[in-house]
Structure formats: C-alpha cells, structure tokens
Amino acid sequence: MKEILLKTEHITMQFGGVVAVDDLNIEIEKDRITALIGPNGAGKTTAFNVITGGYQPSNGRVTFDDLVIGENYPRSKMKKIYNGTYKTPFEKQVVNTPDKITRLGMARTFQNIRLFKDLTVFENVLIAKHCHIKAGLFRSTFMLNREEEAKMLEDTEALLERVGLLANRDEKSSSLPYGKQRRLEIARALATGPKLLLLDEPAAGMNPKETEELSLFIKEIKESFNLTVFLIEHHMNLVMDISDTIYVLDYGKTIAQGTPAEVQNDPAVIRAYLGVDEA
Amino acid sequence: MLKIKRNHLYSIIVLTLLMVFLYWLNANRLQNGMLVSVLQKGVILALVAVSMNLLNGFTGLFSLGQAGFMSIGAYTTAILLIPVQNLDGVYYMNGVHPAIRAFKMMVASSPEFIQIIFPFIALLLGGLLAAFAAAIVGIAVLRLKSDYLAIATLGLSEIVRAIFSSPQFDQVTNGSYGLNKIPNFPPMLWGAIPSLITPFIVVSICIVFIVFLIKSSYGRAFKAIREDEIAAEAMGINLFKHKSMSFIISSFFSAIAGGLLAMYMRSIEAKTFSITLTYDILLIVVIGGIGSVTGSVLSAFLVTAAKEWWLRFFDQPLLIGSWQVPLFRTGFRMVIFSILLMIVVLIYRRGIMGTNEFSWDRILKRLKFKRSKEGGKK
Numbered sequence: 001m002k003e004i005l006l007k008t009e010h011i012t013m014q015f016g017g018v019v020a021v022d023d024l025n026i027e028i029e030k031d032r033i034t035a036l037i038g039p040n041g042a043g044k045t046t047a048f049n050v051i052t053g054g055y056q057p058s059n060g061r062v063t064f065d066d067l068v069i070g071e072n073y074p075r076s077k078m079k080k081i082y083n084g085t086y087k088t089p090f091e092k093q094v095v096n097t098p099d100k101i102t103r104l105g106m107a108r109t110f111q112n113i114r115l116f117k118d119l120t121v122f123e124n125v126l127i128a129k130h131c132h133i134k135a136g137l138f139r140s141t142f143m144l145n146r147e148e149e150a151k152m153l154e155d156t157e158a159l160l161e162r163v164g165l166l167a168n169r170d171e172k173s174s175s176l177p178y179g180k181q182r183r184l185e186i187a188r189a190l191a192t193g194p195k196l197l198l199l200d201e202p203a204a205g206m207n208p209k210e211t212e213e214l215s216l217f218i219k220e221i222k223e224s225f226n227l228t229v230f231l232i233e234h235h236m237n238l239v240m241d242i243s244d245t246i247y248v249l250d251y252g253k254t255i256a257q258g259t260p261a262e263v264q265n266d267p268a269v270i271r272a273y274l275g276v277d278e279a
Numbered sequence: 280m281l282k283i284k285r286n287h288l289y290s291i292i293v294l295t296l297l298m299v300f301l302y303w304l305n306a307n308r309l310q311n312g313m314l315v316s317v318l319q320k321g322v323i324l325a326l327v328a329v330s331m332n333l334l335n336g337f338t339g340l341f342s343l344g345q346a347g348f349m350s351i352g353a354y355t356t357a358i359l360l361i362p363v364q365n366l367d368g369v370y371y372m373n374g375v376h377p378a379i380r381a382f383k384m385m386v387a388s389s390p391e392f393i394q395i396i397f398p399f400i401a402l403l404l405g406g407l408l409a410a411f412a413a414a415i416v417g418i419a420v421l422r423l424k425s426d427y428l429a430i431a432t433l434g435l436s437e438i439v440r441a442i443f444s445s446p447q448f449d450q451v452t453n454g455s456y457g458l459n460k461i462p463n464f465p466p467m468l469w470g471a472i473p474s475l476i477t478p479f480i481v482v483s484i485c486i487v488f489i490v491f492l493i494k495s496s497y498g499r500a501f502k503a504i505r506e507d508e509i510a511a512e513a514m515g516i517n518l519f520k521h522k523s524m525s526f527i528i529s530s531f532f533s534a535i536a537g538g539l540l541a542m543y544m545r546s547i548e549a550k551t552f553s554i555t556l557t558y559d560i561l562l563i564v565v566i567g568g569i570g571s572v573t574g575s576v577l578s579a580f581l582v583t584a585a586k587e588w589w590l591r592f593f594d595q596p597l598l599i600g601s602w603q604v605p606l607f608r609t610g611f612r613m614v615i616f617s618i619l620l621m622i623v624v625l626i627y628r629r630g631i632m633g634t635n636e637f638s639w640d641r642i643l644k645r646l647k648f649k650r651s652k653e654g655g656k657k
Contacts, residue, residue: 098513117507130516131514
C-alpha cells in the first residue's frame, strides 16, 4: 500500500485570462523522488508556488500529510472569467501562508538562489531553525532559553558538517561558489526539519560534473533525513537518474506521467520537447 | 576563553571610567553647561537612532514615523509630569481637563515611593501608548513595501502631530501653545544617581535591550526579513508577526526617547516633532551606518556635537585683526555642517561603521597592525 504525502486535486491557476496551470493532479509518494518537468513556461514554478502557499489556486485542493493546506474555488471576478478544464468548483476556501506550510513540514528552494546574501553560511542555516522556536521574544532576548539556543547552534553545526559546508561556516553566503550556494540553500531548507523537500531547478546553471555531484547529494540527503523529494528540473540526465515518478507539464496541462522509462518514450513528451513536424 | 575574559575586563574598565567621568561632570556641571547639554541630547537621539536602526537597518522596513512615536512619548510624559501647582500657568488659555487635574492630585497625595518612581512610570506609559498605537497602525501599514511604507509612516507621524496641536484637544495637549514647566530628569536610586546621569542610564538600559534582541533568534529572523522577504517566509518566518514585533519595539523605545527629550527640553510643542526631526534621526542613522548600533550611537554624539557646539563659532562674526571674515553670521554653521556631511558620506559610503559593531578584538587588531607598520618603517 503506497502512502501519499502530498496530493493536488484539479489545481488550476489562472492569472487574468491566462491559465498557467490547468487541472493538475499530482500524487507524491512518501520516501520517493518525484519530478515535474516540462518546457519553459509550462507552469512548473507556478505549480510549486501554489503548493507552497505563495499563490492561492483559482480552483482545486492541495492536501499535505492528510491535511488540506490549500483549497479555493473561483470567486467574484474569477467566477466570470474562469476558464479551466476542470469546471466543478470546490466548496471551501483554505488559505495558509508559506511560513505556516513550512512549519507543517514542507521546505523549498528557489530557482534563482535566494540566500540571505549579507549573512554568513552559519547564520543562513541558523535562521531556518528559528521557525520552531518555543521561547517568546522576551525570553529569547534575555537569554532565558539557553538550552534551546544551544541546541539550535549545535544542530546547525551538525547539519553544516553533514552537507560538507562546515569549512565555509563564517564566509559570507554570497561569496560561495555557485554549486555550494545551491547546496547551502538545500541545507537551509533541511534546517526547518521538513518531511517533504521541494527543489526548484536545483541544477540550473550547473556544469555536468556539478550536476552529478548534486544528484548524489540529493540521493544521500533523502536517505539520511528520511525525506520525500519533489523537484522541478530541466536537466534530463539528473531527472532520469534520480526520479521514481515523473510528471510532464506543457502549457499548464499534464501531458504524461510515469516512470522515467515510460515518460522518455511517450510520444506526447517527445512532441512537447522537440516540436512537431508541421508538414 | 581568555580572550573573552580580557574583553570583559576592558569593558568594565571603560564603563567605570565613563561613570567616573559622568560623576565628575555632575560635580562641575556649571562650568561645562554646553558639554552636559550636548551629551544629554546626544544620548537621547542615540536611543531614537538605535530604535530607528532596528526597524530600518535590521528589519529592512523603511519607516519615517519616528517623530510621531516620539511625540506620543513626549506628550504623555509631559502631561503626566507637569506639577499640579503649575497646571494653571501652563494651560492659561484653555484651562486643563478636570480628569488630568484629578489624576495629578491623586499622584501628589500618593505615598512618597510612588512619587519617586512616577517619572519612570510616565516614561513607560508613554512607551506603552506608542507601542499600542504601533500595533494598531501596523496592521494596515506593514503590508506595504519599501517606499510606500515610508510614505505611509510619514503621513502617520504628521497625523499624530496634527492631533496633538488640534484645538479639540486644547485641554489635554494645550493645542498649539505646547506644554512647558516639565520637570527635569529625576534622580535614580534615591539620589545615588544624580538627575544629570539619569538619561544616560535609562538610554543604556534600552540600548542594551535592543542589542540583546538583535543578537537573539528573533533578531536573526529580522535580519532574514531584511535580506530576502520571500526566502524568510519560505523558511517559516511569519512576516507580519516579526515585522509587527520590530515596529512595536522600535516605537516603544522612540517614545521613551521622546519622553526623555521632553524632560531635557523642559517645554515641548507639536512643531518640535515635525518631519524634520525624523530626517535628523535618519541622518544620524545613515551617517553611523545602516545596520550598526555602534554607528548610530557614535554618530548621534558626533552629529549633535558638531551641530550644536563645535561649529557654533561660524555663527558669530569673526575678526582677524581689523578684517571681518565674510559669511560668518547666524545660520552659516548649518552650511558648513551640510558640507561636512557630504564629505563624510563621500568618504564613508556605508556610514562610519558600515554594518560592523564595536568589538575589542577589532580595535586591538587595528592597534597592533599600526604598531607593526611603524616597526616596519624603522
């Protein structure tokens, strides 16, 4: 019996008249690596943003760990212009801000690296530990939570060691080489203690060697942190290498899903990626 | 470990020297009137600058509402502290609201202990009132970003000023006449700390609190918001909650400083807290370094001293022999001051301290570096 960690039901995201994501149904199995691929502008990042709470879907429902974290139906103006394929509106409205969703156990990285640039590597990871702080502002200011604070420092140190960034701990994060910045962003996401890790094009801008290192790194942290991984990627090598399940998106629609082998040979996917011969 | 002990020792020595100096200043305050007033004003502005820096430099919220929150503190403190026998003299035009008179009678007849600490209660009340105002206003204002937030808070500060000077509140704030006969700083600890030193102690306590806050986990979260809001939110930091915290705390301490300013100036009017005051403080923050508490404190003293004291002689006519130097007249000092500012900003692009903080290690390193350089020359 497979266990589903994240499920999206009929997610439709419409901006004005443009349907960026249309009727997206994804099931992410626990302890697996699932990938979402598709050509540029297919709506992959939009789907990510809907899942992590950045956008409210126009219609659809997102369930994480048996808890509905986002649900919406076309309202007011959207009701008139709604143009999704899935017409039946959902009934409830559930809104969660990205920080709440992170605290529930879903952490993400960004396509264009978003580190805290002026802060050190150590601080970057340490800040991510703040989300589970128990002490209030005053207890924390007057250092009455020494144990908690010490544990935060200790955990950060251990995490940096595990991802191999301990040697860079006091460097400014923006001064790291590109590959390490990616690694740091993943480490920062891990520091929030997620069950599900969402990676938005982790290999963007990497050379083949760095990509290979990354794919090893993702497999490694998946094992050692008991993670479920959901990633968006362009690098076919990486995706085919590490994914268990792949969803292919084109113009907001899911055109294929299955194992890497299945997807690779799907005519619809080949058409989307290579174009059709018009003649 | 040894290093930490050594640094503590240095800090204790310097603090002791500072206290000795303040007590000396207290004993010789009549000869050093200018120094006393510059230091007191400097220390009060330092607190506002640090609290503004908490918001602008550490949380990345570009707010220009400091003067408004200062005026809340100043008016609260002033209204609560004007002695009951002076009420009729102060409110000679419109009379005082009976509730205020009744409250003052109550305080005047309360036990001595309460009367001694009452000035501090007044400061605290001013701060809490400003914090409360910030909490309410923040709900609306903190959803705005960068420049829009600046404009909204600027407008807010003007609204507060307009309310304080409006004729409807004549019996409370004395409208456009302002308030005077505000008592000077109270002594602390039954006179062990004379009134001259009180502002230094109060401000130190406040700044230490802010420094501790910045160093805590919450302070790190503030910095994360400054660096990248979207990433901070993705790391589980509730943006609104943390921005509110920063806004409320900053307003609280601004109001405390406003209360101290009222005690320092002895008389206030709504005009004192116009937008120029906010700009003066913004200037201090920028000169000191956005994101550096040390910088704000240093530059508060430097700017105040330069403006009020060191450049004074430019305002007086100067005679060399029988030749009168042109341009030396009232107001010329501000021209020189502005030129100096430009030079400072050109040399220190990121303020005197940048985002660095004071540390013994840094100073000692620099001293050693200089010494080894001189040694090299020989």
